Amino acid sequence: MDKIKVCLQTITNPEDAKSGELLDALKILDSILSENTMNLHPQLKHFLEKRSYQKALIWMDGEVPEKGTCGT
Numbered sequence: 001m002d003k004i005k006v007c008l009q010t011i012t013n014p015e016d017a018k019s020g021e022l023l024d025a026l027k028i029l030d031s032i033l034s035e036n037t038m039n040l041h042p043q044l045k046h047f048l049e050k051r052s053y054q055k056a057l058i059w060m061d062g063e064v065p066e067k068g069t070c071g072t
Helices: 002-012 021-035 042-049 053-060
Strands: none
Touching: 002 021, 002 053, 021 042, 042 053
């Protein structure tokens, strides 16, 4: 989960990322999603699949993100 959170922080704050970090973070999240889909919390899986990275980060911080167009 720490790796996911670090990647989400990189993606949601791209101005702080070093060269290549943003692309690496996206690749890591895609890999985690494809390899661990059954082990991820359904809500986190949904956010990652929809690329709702800000919502995923909010959810990981224990808060409730605003509902989007899909209703979650």
